[in-house]
Amino acid sequence: AQSVAQPEDQVNVAEGNPLTVKCTYSVSGNPYLFWYVQYPNRGLQFLLKYITGDNLVKGSYGFEAEFNKSQTSFHLKKPSALVSDSALYFCAVRDMDTGRRALTFGSGTRLQVQP
Amino acid sequence: DGGITQSPKYLFRKEGQNVTLSCEQNLNHDAMYWYRQDPGQGLRLIYYSQIVNDFQKGDIAEGYSVSREKKESFPLTVTSAQKNPTAFYLCASSMAPNRANTEAFFGQGTRLTVV
Numbered sequence: 001a002q003s004v005a006q007p008e009d010q011v012n013v014a015e016g017n018p019l020t021v022k023c024t025y026s027v028s029g030n031p032y033l034f035w036y037v038q039y040p041n042r043g044l045q046f047l048l049k050y051i052t053g054d055n056l057v058k059g060s061y062g063f064e065a066e067f068n069k070s071q072t073s074f075h076l077k078k079p080s081a082l083v084s085d086s087a088l089y090f091c092a093v094r095d096m097d098t099g100r101r102a103l104t105f106g107s108g109t110r111l112q113v114q115p
Numbered sequence: 116d117g118g119i120t121q122s123p124k125y126l127f128r129k130e131g132q133n134v135t136l137s138c139e140q141n142l143n144h145d146a147m148y149w150y151r152q153d154p155g156q157g158l159r160l161i162y163y164s165q166i167v168n169d170f171q172k173g174d175i176a177e178g179y180s181v182s183r184e185k186k187e188s189f190p191l192t193v194t195s196a197q198k199n200p201t202a203f204y205l206c207a208s209s210m211a212p213n214r215a216n217t218e219a220f221f222g223q224g225t226r227l228t229v230v
Binding site for chain 1: 119121146148150155156157158159160163165173203205207209216218219220221222223224226
């Protein structure tokens with residue numbers, strides 16, 4: 001079975017400071033990993049994904065994520081946070097080696113960026 | 116303009132009633148999904164369909180039913196057997212199942228409330 005853990009319910013950061021939102025995963029085979037962002041009462045927007053290759057993945061709005069196979073982690077990062085980055089962030093995984101093609105999501109982390 | 120359209124945006128259901136949530140996509144995607152979102156629990160998979168006229172139960176299928184008669188449409192019926200249907204429902208789609216490295220695209224969601 002595949003699973004995702006987001007250990008922090010909320011992350012608070014000051015505008016201009018770097019931010020990190022943590023994600024760890026568990027799969028039986030090779031993972032495809034994704035980050036999404038959700039604004040209030042809206043659907044999820046895709047930010048970035050790790051498929052293979054370079055462990056540092058760059059995505060939309062200046063976000064990036066680092067894949068670490070030994071630690072089974074895929075943390076989301078941004079060098080300088082904006083107030084407009086305040087939202088709910090979800091990490092998701094798809095196990096390539098099982099028949100299940102649907103994404104499995106973490107419980108979400110609320111990012112609050114203070115001016 | 117390509118995308119996923121969910122309707123209605125808000126839906127109120129009386130106890131004992133069945134209601135159907137609409138999901139239409141014009142992205143020519145083969146796979147479609149329904150997720151339920153509750154506060155603090157992330158997204159949980161209800162049903163998914165990899166191809167027309169075929170669908171599989173997700174993690175919380177009890178009390179729900181779906182159909183996939185057309186590639187573009189994947190309606191979800193919340194039946195009276197669903198004991199706690201108040202939630203935010205999200206529909207998503209993605210490219211062919213064998214292209215599992217592709218991200219899913221989400222609609223804007225339907226908020227269902229039991230009154």
